[in-house]
Amino acid sequence: MKAMASAPAKMILFGEHSVVYGEPAIAGAVNKRAYVEIKKSYTGKSTLKSYDLNFEVELNTKNKTYNLIKGKPGIIRYILEAFHRVHDHTPITMTLSSEIPIGSGLGSSAAVTVATLAALYRYHNIRFNKKSLAHDAHMVEQAVQGVASPLDTLVSTYGGLVYLSRSKTFEPFKINFNAPFVVGYTTKHGNTGKMVKDVRSLKNRNSKVINPVITSMGHLTNYGKQAILKQDYKKIGELMNINHGFLDVLGVNTVELSRMVYTARECGAIGSKITGAGGGGSIIALCPGKVKEVAEGIAKEDNVLKVNFTKRGVSSKVRM
Amino acid sequence: MKAMASAPAKMILFGEHSVVYGEPAIAGAVNKRAYVEIKKSYTGKSTLKSYDLNFEVELNTKNKTYNLIKGKPGIIRYILEAFHRVHDHTPITMTLSSEIPIGSGLGSSAAVTVATLAALYRYHNIRFNKKSLAHDAHMVEQAVQGVASPLDTLVSTYGGLVYLSRSKTFEPFKINFNAPFVVGYTTKHGNTGKMVKDVRSLKNRNSKVINPVITSMGHLTNYGKQAILKQDYKKIGELMNINHGFLDVLGVNTVELSRMVYTARECGAIGSKITGAGGGGSIIALCPGKVKEVAEGIAKEDNVLKVNFTKRGVSSKVRM
Numbered sequence: 302m303k304a305m306a307s308a309p310a311k312m313i314l315f316g317e318h319s320v321v322y323g324e325p326a327i328a329g330a331v332n333k334r335a336y337v338e339i340k341k342s343y344t345g346k347s348t349l350k351s352y353d354l355n356f357e358v359e360l361n362t363k364n365k366t367y368n369l370i371k372g373k374p375g376i377i378r379y380i381l382e383a384f385h386r387v388h389d390h391t392p393i394t395m396t397l398s399s400e401i402p403i404g405s406g407l408g409s410s411a412a413v414t415v416a417t418l419a420a421l422y423r424y425h426n427i428r429f430n431k432k433s434l435a436h437d438a439h440m441v442e443q444a445v446q447g448v449a450s451p452l453d454t455l456v457s458t459y460g461g462l463v464y465l466s467r468s469k470t471f472e473p474f475k476i477n478f479n480a481p482f483v484v485g486y487t488t489k490h491g492n493t494g495k496m497v498k499d500v501r502s503l504k505n506r507n508s509k510v511i512n513p514v515i516t517s518m519g520h521l522t523n524y525g526k527q528a529i530l531k532q533d534y535k536k537i538g539e540l541m542n543i544n545h546g547f548l549d550v551l552g553v554n555t556v557e558l559s560r561m562v563y564t565a566r567e568c569g570a571i572g573s574k575i576t577g578a579g580g581g582g583s584i585i586a587l588c589p590g591k592v593k594e595v596a597e598g599i600a601k602e603d604n605v606l607k608v609n610f611t612k613r614g615v616s617s618k619v620r621m
Numbered sequence: 622m623k624a625m626a627s628a629p630a631k632m633i634l635f636g637e638h639s640v641v642y643g644e645p646a647i648a649g650a651v652n653k654r655a656y657v658e659i660k661k662s663y664t665g666k667s668t669l670k671s672y673d674l675n676f677e678v679e680l681n682t683k684n685k686t687y688n689l690i691k692g693k694p695g696i697i698r699y700i701l702e703a704f705h706r707v708h709d710h711t712p713i714t715m716t717l718s719s720e721i722p723i724g725s726g727l728g729s730s731a732a733v734t735v736a737t738l739a740a741l742y743r744y745h746n747i748r749f750n751k752k753s754l755a756h757d758a759h760m761v762e763q764a765v766q767g768v769a770s771p772l773d774t775l776v777s778t779y780g781g782l783v784y785l786s787r788s789k790t791f792e793p794f795k796i797n798f799n800a801p802f803v804v805g806y807t808t809k810h811g812n813t814g815k816m817v818k819d820v821r822s823l824k825n826r827n828s829k830v831i832n833p834v835i836t837s838m839g840h841l842t843n844y845g846k847q848a849i850l851k852q853d854y855k856k857i858g859e860l861m862n863i864n865h866g867f868l869d870v871l872g873v874n875t876v877e878l879s880r881m882v883y884t885a886r887e888c889g890a891i892g893s894k895i896t897g898a899g900g901g902g903s904i905i906a907l908c909p910g911k912v913k914e915v916a917e918g919i920a921k922e923d924n925v926l927k928v929n930f931t932k933r934g935v936s937s938k939v940r941m
Binding site: 560 | 823826827829830831833834836837840841844859860862863865866867868869870871872874875876879880882883884886887
């Protein structure tokens with residue numbers, strides 16, 4: 302018997318950082334996924350292999366440790382935490398594959414966590430629904446990271462594009478928003494915790510200058526919501542560009558992110574910005590009719606993915 | 622008899638664009654100058670030569686036209702306008718040399734205008750003082766450009782670092798502010814008029830988002846004034862970085878400017894930003910102890926000048 306699950310990556314379209322101060326944000330699931338398979342092991346040992354992430358470990362699920370066989374298992378703590386909470390510690394073989402670059406601000410840890418939990422529930426025939434899964438996955442992320450936003454695990458579970466309001470309600474967009482995006486990313490990872498802390502100090506040191514910026518970013522997200530509802534790509538692009546400027550104001554831009562953002566615009570993107578906490582990680586570019594040009598432009602120096610928002614959230618099944 | 626004059630370039634440290642909406646700005650004269658010499662011509666013709674700008678023309682001062690002998694006389698309209706207002710149209714030979722890159726947002730036209738007028742007044746033995754010279758130079762700029770800020774010609778005439786207040790008074794800083802800057806510039810010139818117009822439309826289309834930005838930029842300039850008075854380089858650098866972000870918000874950043882700004886920071890600048898209207902032109906980087914590193918870093922792809930603010934304004938004399 303084999304339990305299988307997959308869950309999508311996410312992109313933040315508007316509102317990273319300002320969301321920390323209670324402003325709204327817009328994020329959604331994208332068509333790049335993490336895939337998990339779990340089956341019984343007959344060797345007496347639990348192993349986890351990922352061909353595409355190029356690592357292999359022996360899992361000690363009981364005490365949340367592992368023995369490295371090869372590679373760098375960057376995402377392992379989320380998997381061990383999930384096993385610790387759900388698994389009975391009988392030997393299993395797990396394989397992980399991921400279309401999502403790890404540590405790139407696209408919610409790879411949430412996608413892996415959601416998929417791992419869903420596969421484990423299937424493997425043990427434990428009842429679950431999206432609400433309980435999103436909650437459990439958030440608990441895993443919180444246990445590993447200390448603090449975590451529920452946004453990533455929620456989007457990865459439910460799929461679709463959501464508006465996170467000032468009152469912290471999640472409102473799914475009911476429309477199909479199929480605009481073509483290019484993601485650019487470097488191998489330099491951002492440190493979300495550090496970025497959030499740095500923004501807070503900058504804001505405290507320069508309150509009269511930065512406080513109005515946070516409020517403006519909230520207004521921008523609301524303009525963005527209207528533009529999405531109207532499918533007004535040009536307006537969405539303009540707002541992405543302004544949002545990028547705000548992230549530059551907050552000091553989370555880097556030489557690489559900036560290069561990718563402006564290269565995208567030079568190559569025909571109608572909007573481009575950092576996505577996620579910055580300081581490394583990814584940029585997104587909205588480029589209807591120009592996906593090829595933008596992807597080729599960014600790929601000259603950095604890495605690219607072509608993505609769309611998708612309604613598809615977590616998916617899981619059992620094969621006998 | 623030979624009349625000689627020189628006048629300095631300027632850099633805007635804080636407040637470009639927001640100054641258009643009544644917010645304060647800080648700008649100053651720098652130690653790169655335009656030099657003009659005027660003497661009698663015995664050929665019956667008036668000529669203007671610039672070895673370093675690599676052009677030569679025959680001037681028809683009466684009707685503000687010229688015959689090109691060689692090169693591209695980018696700055697010629699200001700010179701013809703100055704001659705038209707002051708000269709008696711007797712044949713002269715003028716030479717122009719400039720340490721200021723033309724069209725780079727460093728006030729090359731103001732420096733050339735101020736130096737040309739001062740040399741002409743000397744040549745004709747016309748009495749003038751800084752106040753009348755700054756006024757006349759502003760009139761020349763306005764005649765050529767349609768609209769012009771009095772800031773450039775004022776700074777180029779008086780020298781020094783000035784705070785332009787909300788009520789449009791110019792307050793010179795009484796301290797010596799000798800911080801080392803590196804200027805980076807490309808051959809791509811910005812179009813100030815177009816940039817100002819583009820910012821206005823962006824602001825009109827997104828008023829709730831952009832209006833508070835303009836106000837914040839004013840607060841930032843005032844923070845900058847305090848930091849200058851305290852000679853707090855670190856704070857000035859931080860504010861330059863934030864100011865650059867605001868200029869990115871306003872849409873006047875480009876792939877080249879962004880590359881230079883972030884390269885400067887990577888190489889050790891404690892602050893870097895676009896200076897002037899953007900869309901091309903220059904960036905400035907504050908880099909105490911790192912001038913060499915920053916200059917070398919930027920020079921890999923773009924052009925650099927090492928500059929300081931200076932108290933020295935226009936200077937002129939006659940040699941018999």
